[in-house]
Amino acid sequence: MPITQLLSGAAELSANELMRWDNDYQTYLAPLAGRSLGITLLPMHLTVHLYFSDSRIDISIPETLPQNEIEVAADICDCHLTIHISALSEMRNANQLTRLIKEDKLDIEGDLAVAQNVSALANNLDIDLTEMLTHKLGDVPAHTLMGGANSIKNYVAYLKQHVEVTVGEALIEEKRLVASPLALAHFSDEVTDTRYWCDRLTARIQRLEQAQQAQQQDVK
Amino acid sequence: MSDNNATSETQPASVAGSKTHFGFTQVDTEQKESLVADVFHSVAAKYDIMNDVMSMGIHRIWKRYTIDCSGARKGQQILDLAGGTGDLTAKFSRIVGPTGSVTLSDINPSMLEVGKDKLRDMGLVDNIKYVEANAEALPFPDNHFDIVTMAFGLRNVTHKENALASIYRVLKPGGRLLVLEFSKPTSSALEKIYDTYSFHLLPKMGKLIADDEDSYRYLAESIRMHPDQDTLEQMMQTAGFEGTSYTNLTGGIVALHRGFKY
Structure with a gap:
């Protein structure tokens, strides 16, 4: 079973179901x-x-066709965005678009109005998840579920902030302790010197041992 | 439908008194069309719900894959042949938009009527045409469509080679044919499970849901009589299609064949 089509089907179903929970969704869809x-x-490259x-x-997630078929994705749609996944979250802010384009994280071909209307649709949709669940589960389970989800969300946000602070502090502290390049070079020189003197000492000991063995043989 | 000036139609190559298969039964060639028609008259009303139950909803994924492979775009002319209740047509209609057109064609008026009602209920009226037509003798001009799809229809056609030739004629140069059809499972273990399911469970499900055991027994038998993946690809090449290929779906239970007219 093609997993891509299963995922796109699920995404399509979810998007349309979610959208219908805002009574004004058709107003936002009309220009599109x-x-x-x-x-x-x-x-x-998905x-x-x-x-x-x-x-x-x-x-739709178009399949790459074999042999002599070259899909020119930009020709199929009214507007085509090529975007780096790390820049997705910044797309909501229209002021960031120029910067993203300059950084080669975003490329827009075709009618920009389509992308702007899609952005407006995503920003304007007002979906009350608690109300949505209330219709399906009832008041108490919906509020309990949403309360639990909010707690988890808050905990994850706290954890994220905590990790960021800890890692930040650790990096600053480590930076203070880290030896400077000059100290490292000095240490490296000292190690080289020590190795040189050790080698000399080893050679001298060997020579003394040989001299001692020669004296013992002479005595015999 | 105004485009009925077919100019170079291949005539069906039936010979009086010759036999063909209807499931596992041998019948007169002339008789098969009406027998298949009876099957689909009988199942039309419950067709969609039976598809969902029989395939556990997977037929929707197969059809979605077909659409994703079609390369359909705004303004194109698409023929959904043997389109039945219009699953592919609905999607294509929204993709080609108001400047394009989708023709839903089926030989069976009952199926076409169910499809028409369903699509109108979905609010799809502007760019869809409905044509009752035999795939072996399509009533369309030469080089007319950008894409022709045939989902779960080819195995019911009496002379498949005539249907493929007819499709080739109505496709524009550069156009493509997509045939989604039951095929031969690639693993013998899966084939055994599939046989048990289709010959024992499927007719009983047909009896229970659609009160029609015989039609669903025919369905199972017709699948076994349909050419396997390589044979169908060869038939497409013989009809003139180039760049042919096929993709097995769900272990070869279904295969999507593709071919181009250059």
Whole structure:
């Protein structure tokens, strides 16, 4: 079973289900109806196509075809983004786009309005997960579940912050203790000198031992 | 549908009195079409739910894979042949957009009617045409479609070579054919499990859900009578397709064949 299609199917189902929880979703979709957006994620070179209609999004992950078929992804969609995965989270902030393009983390081909409308759709959707779960599970389980999820989220955020602070402090402290390049060179010279004197001492001991053995043989 | 001026149709190569297979049964060639039609008249209403139950929903993944391999884009002309209840058509309709067009074609009016109702309920009306047509004699002009797909339909066609020739004729140069069809499992262990499932469990599921055991027994038998992967690829090449290839899905239970017209 093609796993890519299973994942894209799941993503499509989730995206459309989630979107419907905002009553105004069709308002945000309207400017995108009939348009398409291609996204190529780097460094994996994974291409995803999003096709918008007035009531849903279709997600397709085009297969690379064998032999004499060359898919020109940019030609298929109205707008095509080639983006480094590390820059994905910065895409929401339109002020960052120029910087991302300069840093070669983002390349845009085609109609920029499509990308802007998709960004607006993602930013404007107001999805109340607690309300969504309340309809499916009931009030108490939904609030318990969301409370638990929030606690986990807060704990993970605290853990992340804690790790960042600890690692930061450790690096600063380590930096203080780390020997300077000059001290390292001096230490290296001293080691070389010590090795030289050790070699000399070894040679001298050997010579003395040989002289002692020669004297003993003469006495005999 | 206005495009019915076919210009160079290959006539079906049936010979009066000749025999062909209908599942494991030998029948008169002329008889097969109406027998297959009866099967699909019978199952049309419950077709979608039976597909989901029989394949445990995996048919949706196979069809999604077919669409992902089609390279469809805005403004194209697509023919969904033997399209039944329009699963592929729905997706293609949204991909080609208002400037493109998808033709849902099926030989069986009951299936076409179910497909039409379903697609209209989904709000898809603007760029879809419905044509009742025999795949062996397509009523479309030469070089008309960018893509032709045939999902789970070819094995029911009496003269497959005529259908492939007809598809080749209506495809534009540069166009591609995608045939999604049951095929031969690649592992003997899987084949045994699959045989047990399709000959024992499938007809009973058909009886239980659609109150139609015989149609689902025919389904299992017709799958076994369908050419295997290599034979079908060879048939496509004989029809003139180039750059042919196939991909086995779910261990070869289903295969997607691709071919191009240059």
